[in-house]
Amino acid sequence: MDPNYRRDKAGKSPMGMDLIPVYEENETSQNSGPGTITISPDVVNNIGVRIVKAEYGPIHSEINTVGYVQYDEDKLVHIHPRVEGWVDKLYVKAAGDPIKKGQPLYKLYSPELVNAQEELVLALNRNNVRLIKAAEDRLKALQIANSVINQIKQTRKVQQAITFYAPQSGVIDNLNVREGFYVKPGMNLMSVGDLSTVWVEAEIFERQAELVKAGQAVTMTLDYMPGTKWIGKVDYVYPTLNDETRTVRVRLRFDNEDYALKPNMFAQVTIATGEEKEKLMIPMEALIRTGDQDRVVLALGEGQFKSITVIAGNIGESHVEIINGLEPGEEVVSSAQFLLDSESSKTSDFKRMHHEDSKPRSVWVEAKIESVMTEHHMITAAHSAISEWDWPAMTMDFSVSENIDLSTLSKGTQLHMEITNSDTEYYEITGIHIKESGTSTVNEESATEGDVKLQSIDDESMNHNKHQEKNTQMDSSESSEHSHHQHSGM
Structure with a gap:
């Protein structure tokens, strides 16, 4: 559909597609984030929107693949x-x-x-x-x-x-x-093969390998005998992966008392992997699969919808596992979702609006240096608990910003450090307060009090002069001798 084609009344686009009404955004829709669309209840009914909830349940999983009939090599004798x-x-x-x-x-x-x-x-x-x-x-x-x-x-x-x-x-x-x-x-000279049982060599994708186990039931059909099914079992899962096709070979065994199965026949097989533990899932039809991402249309209520990205997992007979992107009880569109997605995806950031991460990207925490890895520009530090991120007190390895001089750090150094979450899995030390002996807790707002050395990625090079705080109250007319701190973003 051409997003630039607009009319002031219902009708069809030049491509013959029904136009979707778009209403003037009110305060509620403006606060819902980019990509949110609002349609009237009449249109929801006319285009057949059906809404389902994401919920936990067992996935009855099957793997469909193809293979070739071969001799049972346990019963294949070579004559020499x-x-x-x-x-x-x-x-x-x-x-x-x-x-x-x-x-x-x-x-x-x-x-x-x-x-x-x-x-x-x-x-x-x-x-x-x-x-x-x-x-x-x-x-x-x-x-x-x-x-x-x-x-x-x-x-x-x-x-x-x-x-x-x-x-x-x-x-x-x-x-x-x-x-x-x-x-x-x-x-x-020759080989003698016993065809009373045969093997079928099949291949499965790398992500399916953990689901297939020896002894699982297998159903097989052949093109030359439509309507006939053979029941066998998984005999062996090979331990190596084909580095070109990224697949794992699976050996299946079938009885062949009537000798209907012949070596090199092409077969379609279905491996029943059984019920798994309960996982968050949605109906298969609710998942929109594109070339580079999976997404669903989230129903926000009051006629509002938005396309968001999800990470799909195992696929069952009628449902698909959602690893990330949805929470239990959230509603998604399982019918007419492509119409809604075509409109929402034009402006959507594909992120969930009402579950935005409120955790700060950086926090300050007390820590002690355990080791310094100068060649990798990293440190190992034991830090106190971080309530903002729900972290307990623990010892971790951290990368250190290039703007911080590691020569000032050594094992046993007590410091107040800033940890920044660059992405979901990468944490970096971006600022430090080195505490002198006898100094109490230091925070970023009062970095000029006490004996402190300060380094931060916001300052190119900062030299801090120590000052001695007097025990007696200074007269307002006296000039206090304090070193100047260039301290940005703290």
Whole structure:
């Protein structure tokens, strides 16, 4: 809507949008702060304004993401030869072929296997029990099946090519060998994957990682079978973060007894994170999300509204957590809020009016220096309680203004210092009164009384001459010798 287009009566803008009545500001609206708009009850009713309260409650949180079906690697077996040789016969022809446990996979000719068989035959002929046991153990270590060993013992004949069998049922994957291939230890000939259960690898955002725990229920749907849902669980949350996508990998496990789930399928998953502790929340529709901030339209009463910024947290099925910006019981607009926001945001400072921070930006407090960090221009000081900020007495590290000479400070120095809150998390020492021994409490209004050295960011360089206060009352006609203090802002 063009904010410069105005009319003296109701109607539509050149863009076809309904004009919103704006009334002359009265004393109440003027005191409500920038961005406050006032509309009549009739208009509130006509545009369908609905107001809800911010209140505490459990957020039923779900995380929606996508993932890919993969083999359950706990049930994925890789086939490697333990000797050098040549593939004499291959019983499986292509990846994806189903296989049963004990079914032959390939036949291998290897001189090393021939020698191992000859050792067994020689031990049998000599009837040497120890040699027979050693020869059998060697054949087993080379993955020769017990049925083959028993056959050699019965026939006492060496087999030139040995058959190797599937260790489990499943499907063939990563078939990297053909008949006649020369193979050696370390080569992955093929893999056998069991699809009775599958994994789904998904990714969640960094801020969602703490919500996902192993064992939580997961619902999955696939595009190729609309209307069908699979129920699984979170199997593992990976401990590392992808520094490029800022996401965390999550492994989900699903039963797949009918083998409908196949590796590399694309899946939509929903992770039920369960009920959380009660948190301040508002309906999802009340939150206005822009490119650089989240905000809501605050209902101030008597037809007044204002857009303010908030910090949103976890998102549930129908509500969103508000971390900062609202107080329990405050009312926000959940319907027609975009119309009100478009008008209020033109002049709003997006700050709450009736909860402005009344705490002073700077305070003076008694303190004692614990240490001086000259290289960082910082000090550690134990200060008394600060009632203005609701601070108890404690020891803290403070940055010190560049205009204050740290050479005048040392461990044990008693002083009266000014702490300034530059922003919500940054506190700086901007003024100090160094108390001499025997001096009582010093305040900024009476900085010229007593023996005091004064430094402040409001004075470029101040030299204070000490003076001696006389015990007897001075006559009004006598000139008192006091050093002059340049003291601004204290």
